[in-house]
Amino acid sequence: MSTKEKVQEEVDVLEAEDRNNEIIVYNDDVNTFDHVIETLIHVCEHTPIQAEQCSLIVHYKGKCTVKTGSYEYLEPRCSALLDAGLSAEII
Numbered sequence: 001m002s003t004k005e006k007v008q009e010e011v012d013v014l015e016a017e018d019r020n021n022e023i024i025v026y027n028d029d030v031n032t033f034d035h036v037i038e039t040l041i042h043v044c045e046h047t048p049i050q051a052e053q054c055s056l057i058v059h060y061k062g063k064c065t066v067k068t069g070s071y072e073y074l075e076p077r078c079s080a081l082l083d084a085g086l087s088a089e090i091i
Contacts, residue, residue, distance in 0.1 A: 021068065021069060021070060021071050021074050021090055021091070022065045022067070022068045022074075022090070022091055023044070023065070023066050023067040023068075023074050023077060023078050023081065023088055023089070023090055024063050024064070024065055024066070024088060024089055024090075024091055025040075025054070025058050025063065025064055025066050025081065025086055025087065025088045026058065026062065026063045026087040026088065026089075027058050027059055027061075027062045027063065027087075028086075028087050030085065031085055031086060033052075033055050033059070035084070035085070036051075036054075036055040036058065036086065037051040037052055037055050038051075039080075039081060039084045039086060040054055040055070040066060043077050043080040043081055043084070044066050044067045044077060044081075046066070054066050066081075066088075071090060074090050075090065078090050
């Protein structure tokens with residue numbers, strides 16, 4: 001006879017759910033690259049290179065995830081992006 005060992009993992013469900021939220025920024029014909037880059041640096045704490053890459057993804061793909069985290073963490077940042085004239089939402 002063989003003996004099989006069972007391994008059981010505990011998963012913190014709340015922590016997993018917190019990581020599923022994302023701020024998505026959408027392309028528009030109004031904002032300049034410079035404005036989008038400066039806003040991402042200020043609001044999302046991106047590096048200049050990261051903000052530039054996100055702005056290019058938004059331009060060519062139509063949207064980009066710019067920040068992930070809990071809803072409570074993302075909500076004020078998404079509001080700041082909207083206040084700056086960017087098209088964004090939390091999903």
